[in-house]
Amino acid sequence: MSVSEAKTPEAKEKVWQPKIVAFLCNWCSYAGADLAGVSRLKYPPNVRIIRVPCSSRINPQFILRALQRGADGVLVAGCHPGDCHYVSGNYFTRRRLMLFKRLLEYVGYEPGRLKVRWVSAAEGGRFAETVKEMVDELTYLGPNMRMREIK
């Protein structure tokens, strides 16, 4: 058997499904996602959640790294402006990611590859909705090959 024949199971995946990496703030959006689960709301299983202390913890490099390593889209969610557990974290996120999203689009990413949403701990439905929306959009866009590391 040669190296190229010995592919990992992941590479043999038959039907492509969009893969979303979601960075959720611990205080609002993670609890919101939790609520969606507890309330038994149905949403697509295409999302891999990473809990972060605050949406302002998201280094834009996290987003690039996710896209490089196989994500088809990245979701960032945090508390609504004014509700940040750390008072002002999400205000910085807002500035930073509005700018970064434009930069990504400028170099050729489709707008749907990065989504930022405010999701409070009470908004389980909104979280489920957001994921659904994103899966639909990414399914339409197809796999993200831009900046993808070739194995």
Next chain:
Amino acid sequence: MDSKLLKKDKLPSFLEHLTGNSMLVAPVREDNILVYRPVKSVSEVELNPGKSVLPPKEWFFQQTEALYRYNTGGGQLLLEELVAEKNAVLYGLHPCDIRSLAVLDAVFRADPADRYYSARRENTVLIGLSCTAGWPECFCTAFGISPVDGEGADIHLTDVGVAYLVEILTPKGKELAAKYTDFSEEKVAGLEEVKKAKEEAIAAQCSVRVDKDVLPGKMGRVFDHPYWEELSRRCLGCGICTYVCPTCHCFDITDVSRGTEGQRLRCWDSCLFRDYTLHTSGHNPRHELYQRLRNRFFHKIKYNYDRYGIEGCVGCGRCVALCPVNIDIREVFTTVGGLSV
């Protein structure tokens, strides 16, 4: 040695003939940048190239080269070596770049030879091209290199006005050129004189002289001279000079793995970078920028002589032309020669 004459308009067809089924690597212009790249057809080639930004060393010693692939899944280790096998023809090497391959050969082909580099060298036919003019940064003559001499190439072309003088220098070159029928039958007298005149005209522009018997020894005595610190004040610590240098050959080896599979890569490195000599302990023997800059010049003009008996600089002048803060290696040679110790 066999000499022929080739009409200028026949050059593309000659190149096509030489390429045959091999891959043609030649200077091409991308925007305003001249680089050596594999080309699909001769029409893309810059037939009379100036000085490329990147030296042709990239063809033999790639900036990022996969040495082998591995897979550790399934409880066993699988390895697959990735040695270049395809034959290639490399067109448009100026004499300084031809000479630089001799410098790299001393490093990579001496025992134990590097398989990856050697394979590419052996599979590549070199077509040299004499310089038609000297650039203001050129100083190949300082190292005894003639801007019209193709030694080291398989076939060497010199523009002699009416046509190209084709010198067939190796058996490999002879074999390739043997079947080419379109050489000019004209007998032109005085070609050697034309060549000589060209050489002299270009050499007249290069005022730098390097005395191979004196300078390396002198370098050894000025290691601790404050000159290096002064010189480094304007150095940015970027890697331009090392990356555009046809003889710089430092590399770093890393693995890139995802899950159970991966590749072992060899990547260019630069002694100007801080992490080049950084130890695991955090200690860095070349912590200061002046130490790193000094190392580059010592490598060029001393360490290379000491270790391989060949100069580490071929006077192509790329680092002079591209240094953003005008650190000029010619000036370093001259200044070091004049330092009192």
Next chain:
Amino acid sequence: MKEITEILQREAVRLFKEGVEYLIGYAAGSIPASTRPFFAARPEDAADLIFNPFCVHNLVKYLLRYPDKRVAVVVKGCDSGAVDRLVEERHLDRSKITLIGVPCGGVLDRNRVLAELSPSARIEQVEDRDNAFVIRTKQREHVFEKRQYLMEKCLVCTKNNPAGVDLLVGKEAPRVADPERDRLKEVKEIEALEAAAKAAYWDRLFERCLRCYACRQVCPACSCTECSFEQAVPGWQQGAMWVAKAKTLPDNLHYHLIRAFHVAGRCAGCAECERVCPVGIPLMLLNRKLAKDIEELFGEAPADACGALCIYSPADPDEFA
């Protein structure tokens, strides 16, 4: 030009008497149509100082190497903004720095000038005639219309006379910017492309990047003592690095997006990154895009802030609701 050089040399001698330890300025370069950064350490060195339209370098970055010394530095209008930022970020102590401002009639694009003269032209004298530079070589005089031969950044420059400097050398320079020129023209053209065309445009450029890091090294806004792309980890942990040593398009793109983003709101627009790039990647197209969006989204940042991304306003536009 001769006049500015003379005043510069005179002032330098005076500054050394006043206790300045280093004076960072320009001296003649060794290749045609070039100058080089020059570190004068003694009054005698002052005689080597020059100023002419080939003084392209932004010397402000060098100040970071001498945080404790009394240093004087020659700045053009486009360079001086970088000092304010570094002072605001407390990298530099303004009281230790003497800013020598030079009114600047624009700097010339060396390559374009040499293409006109000859690659090995010996320039003997340069004269600024407001709309053109007159360059005298051994053979004859050449007139270089500024609109045609200045560096791109000069054609949209509004800062010919540096502000906030300690002394100004020479007469005030008139505006040389071309009022017809839209500094965002290229940015808008790229913005108007389809995603796939944008990707193709940038991939072709970033493919070329050598990752020599000259753009980072020269940038006065890149002021971190340890760059996030320079973290030292052993080879088997290379996966933990933001970009690997291996040169790949994904990593090249990652590096360039983050380099531009890290200086977003802090970039002074000196365009040094673009000038030093050995493979000609138009990096200012990223920097200008970010500056444009910042202005459109958040307006101008107050002068006492360390860039638009270090502050916020609850009234900022919100498109994530």
